[in-house]
Amino acid sequence: MDGSGGPRRAAGARRRPARPVGPLNRGGLHGSSSPRDPAGRCAGARAARERPHAHRRRVSVQLLFVCTGNTCRSPLAEAIARKIAIERGLTWLDAASAGTSAWEGASASDGALLVGLERGLDLNGHRSRQLDRDVVARADLILAMGPHHLERVEALGGEGKAYLLTAYASHGQNTRPVNDPMGAELEVYRVTAGELERLVRAAMDRVAAERPAGGAEG
Structure with missing residues (x-):
């Protein structure tokens, strides 16, 4: 189920500080892993210059x-991101979703389906999937709904490319989790969907702004 599931923060407990996020670059979303020669030049770029007719990789x-369950918040966020990518012509961006405690192959919740339709999002084909190391490894940027989701992503190898959705979208100004509407009335789903729309748009603005110029097509 897509319940929040995380333990409540004890009184007086210190809030985990938001992690600063570096600019995008061609070696990866946040931080390059390209080897450099003694002159400080990127080895990959040098090799490309030595092959003037080679096509750049897309x-x-x-x-x-x-x-949590990949039936409410994350599938809505995925559908919103896909819709925005189409609107903006971001052919270089793809979106996916997963859950830390997902029942593999489950449909989106009724509430998510209904508010999705209200916003022009079709979640009928969505099937939940469990977060694992392979899913984490394939992602370039991972945006989690709550702190316990972020901790699980990092435990599966996602440290350095995973952030709270609220923190990433607000450049660290907002670090609260996205409310889980599971089991609530439809109006609660509507509020969550509206929040996700704002957050995902802001996050995609940031991804597009920090992506290197000329990196869209190969």
């Missing part, structure tokens, strides 16, 4: 949203 960004 750069794509795989965006992954993570919640």
Whole structure:
């Protein structure tokens, strides 16, 4: 189920500080892993210059949203991101979602389906999937709905490319989790969907702004 599931923060407990996020670059979303020669030049770029007729590889960004059951928040965020990518012509960006405690192959919740339809999002074909190391490894940027989701992503190897959705979208100004509407009335789903729309748009603005110029097509 897509319940929040995380333990409440004890009184007086220190809030985990938001992690600063570096600019996008061709070696990866946040931080390059390209080897450099003694002159400080990127070895990959040097090799490309030595092969003047070689085609550049098409750069794509795989965006992954993570919640608990992958039936409410993360599939809505995925559908919103796909819709925005189509609206903006972001052919280099793809979106996906997964859950930390997902029942593999489950449909989106009724509430998510209904508010999705209200916003022009079709979640009928969505099937939940469990977050694992392979899913984490394939993603370039992972945006989690809550702190416990972020911790699980990092435990599966996502540290350095995973952030709270609220923190990433607000450049660290907002670090609260996205409310889980599971089991609530439809109006609660509507509020969550509206929040996700704002957050995902802001996050995609940031991805597009920090992506290197000329990196869209190969």
